[in-house]
Amino acid sequence: MPKYDVVIIGAGITGAMLSWKLSQYQLRTAIIEKENDVAEGATMANSAVIHVGYDPEEGTLKGELNVKGALQYPSICEKLHCAFRQTGAWIAACGAEEEAHLDLLAARADKRNIPYRWRSREEALAEEPNLSDQVTRVLDFYTTGVIYPWEVAEACIESAIGNGTELYLNAPCQHIERIGGGWRIDTPAGSFETAYVINAAGVHAEDIHAMVAESKWHSTPRKGEYYVLDDDTQPVKHIIFPVPSKEKGKGVLAIPTVHCDTLIGPNSDYLEDPDDVGTTDDGLAYVRNNIAKTLKNIPLNRSIRTFAGNRPTTTSPDFIIEEVEGAPHFIDAASIESPGIASSPAIADYIIEILSRSMKLERNENADMSRKKPPIIAEMTPEERQAQIAADPAFAKIICRCNQISEGEIVACIRKPCGARSVKGIRKRLGPGMGRCQGGFCEPKVVQILARELGISPLEVLYDGTGSNILQSENRI
Numbered sequence: 001m002p003k004y005d006v007v008i009i010g011a012g013i014t015g016a017m018l019s020w021k022l023s024q025y026q027l028r029t030a031i032i033e034k035e036n037d038v039a040e041g042a043t044m045a046n047s048a049v050i051h052v053g054y055d056p057e058e059g060t061l062k063g064e065l066n067v068k069g070a071l072q073y074p075s076i077c078e079k080l081h082c083a084f085r086q087t088g089a090w091i092a093a094c095g096a097e098e099e100a101h102l103d104l105l106a107a108r109a110d111k112r113n114i115p116y117r118w119r120s121r122e123e124a125l126a127e128e129p130n131l132s133d134q135v136t137r138v139l140d141f142y143t144t145g146v147i148y149p150w151e152v153a154e155a156c157i158e159s160a161i162g163n164g165t166e167l168y169l170n171a172p173c174q175h176i177e178r179i180g181g182g183w184r185i186d187t188p189a190g191s192f193e194t195a196y197v198i199n200a201a202g203v204h205a206e207d208i209h210a211m212v213a214e215s216k217w218h219s220t221p222r223k224g225e226y227y228v229l230d231d232d233t234q235p236v237k238h239i240i241f242p243v244p245s246k247e248k249g250k251g252v253l254a255i256p257t258v259h260c261d262t263l264i265g266p267n268s269d270y271l272e273d274p275d276d277v278g279t280t281d282d283g284l285a286y287v288r289n290n291i292a293k294t295l296k297n298i299p300l301n302r303s304i305r306t307f308a309g310n311r312p313t314t315t316s317p318d319f320i321i322e323e324v325e326g327a328p329h330f331i332d333a334a335s336i337e338s339p340g341i342a343s344s345p346a347i348a349d350y351i352i353e354i355l356s357r358s359m360k361l362e363r364n365e366n367a368d369m370s371r372k373k374p375p376i377i378a379e380m381t382p383e384e385r386q387a388q389i390a391a392d393p394a395f396a397k398i399i400c401r402c403n404q405i406s407e408g409e410i411v412a413c414i415r416k417p418c419g420a421r422s423v424k425g426i427r428k429r430l431g432p433g434m435g436r437c438q439g440g441f442c443e444p445k446v447v448q449i450l451a452r453e454l455g456i457s458p459l460e461v462l463y464d465g466t467g468s469n470i471l472q473s474e475n476r477i
């Protein structure tokens with residue numbers, strides 16, 4: 001009998017959400033992830049919008065799962081103590097032709113029971129004075145929100161681990177073999193024997209699929225690049241979209257984030273190397289030129305950072321979520337492009353439905369689907385802060401001045417399940433290095449804390465994955 005019932009390949013939002021939902025059943029589940037941390041792929045770098053589901057075409061799995069998934073987000077985020085900010089999404093039409101397209105989107109929203117309201121140019125300007133002079137009418141999907149997708153993925157895995165799920169980092173799947181009634185997955189971190197395999201490998205899903213069957217679809221990853229504007233600029237209160245089109249997709253948006261900074265992007269360019277996440281002059285120029293259609297006075301000179309993420313697009317226009325022909329109990333969750341974050345809770349339900357056709361799923365009555373709220377000094381009342389500091393003085397020692405993050409918080413985020421193992425891991429979990437100084441002041445202290453907590457030399461502390469050591473040699477002072 002294989003050791004595991006289910007092995008999930010890939011710890012992005014698809015694998016994370018599935019692992020969390022599976023952890024309510026009596027199953028032996030493992031997630032194997034090629035990187036040194038969870039959610040390092042598309043889930044880390046995207047627009048973070050919980051689209052409500054007006055955009056995907058009729059009759060698609062994308063349309064169905066987007067609507068169902070988005071509805072689950074507020075309660076999931078509450079349960080897992082993750083941020084959900086209901087900003088609303090405005091689709092800004094410029095002229096009669098685009099206004100007609102807004103009517104089509106509204107009709108589609110009616111069919112899907114998605115709430116919206118109309119705003120005239122005057123009404124819209126009263127709330128968003130930076131709308132461009134071309135904007136004539138706005139369709140407001142006011143239940144749209146933003147999350148921090150990385151945080152949700154990590155929280156799902158943390159909760160799943162609490163229910164017995166195993167996570168293996170630095171474990172790239174290199175080979176898959178049919179054994180008896182199941183599968184053996186070989187990685188440099190060991191082999192995993194399992195009854196079911198879920199392929200949730202994002203831009204690498206085709207490579208994994210090719211290990212068990214010939215592929216009828218092909219990967220065509222597309223890059224999206226962004227500017228991040230400083231949190232004191234806040235040029236918009238709502239997410240501002242242009243009217244979507246076949247050529248430009250959802251277009252270039254302005255997105256107020258859960259961290260109160262603002263993203264401007266993305267472009268959409270095909271790329272040869274699915275792991276190339278560098279920004280480009282051309283890509284950022286496209287973003288600058290296209291945001292001007294819907295917005296003016298965008299202070300791009302106040303950008304603190306740029307970044308890019310790669311969409312796991314394929315030749316299939318829809319999500320591919322199915323058991324692979326000729327590979328029993330091997331399930332693809334591929335082509336999970338936008339709205340893959342918004343859809344992920346429903347993608348997990350859909351996969352569980354597929355599993356339940358051939359597997360007996362029994363509830364684990366002891367499963368705890370919540371996650372302990374991490375201690376965040378900046379969010380505490382003065383009394384709570386005093387109590388926390390009295391219990392552990394490390395919470396009084398501020399390491400990150402920009403975001404007011406203490407040593408106690410950093411230590412807690414290393415020690416918890418699915419804890420940080422690198423400087424970037426701490427940055428993503430807590431935010432030191434994400435403020436205005438971008439790590440200039442706090443990073444050396446974070447290196448020291450990591451070395452101490454992991455019991456390694458500072459020379460061994462990684463910025464991110466294998467080989468990304470920050471310090472190269474000792475200083476002879």
Ligand SMILES: Cc1cc2nc3c(=O)[nH]c(=O)nc-3n(C[C@H](O)[C@H](O)[C@H](O)COP(=O)(O)OP(=O)(O)OC[C@H]3O[C@@H](n4cnc5c(N)ncnc54)[C@H](O)[C@@H]3O)c2cc1C
Nearest residue numbers: 010012013014034041042043047049173202224340341342
């Ligand atoms: C620019 C951009 C903007 C987007 N905006 C939005 C948005 O606003 N709203 C929305 O809903 N969606 C959005 N999306 C889409 C969303 O980001 C994706 O649909 C979602 O993140 C896909 O998650 P995933 O888990 O399937 O893939 P990923 O997050 O890419 O995760 C795949 C994981 O598999 C791992 N892996 C790969 N190969 C192997 C291997 N051999 N062995 C082990 N592990 C492996 C990777 O390291 C990675 O961690 C956007 C995407 C991009 C790029």
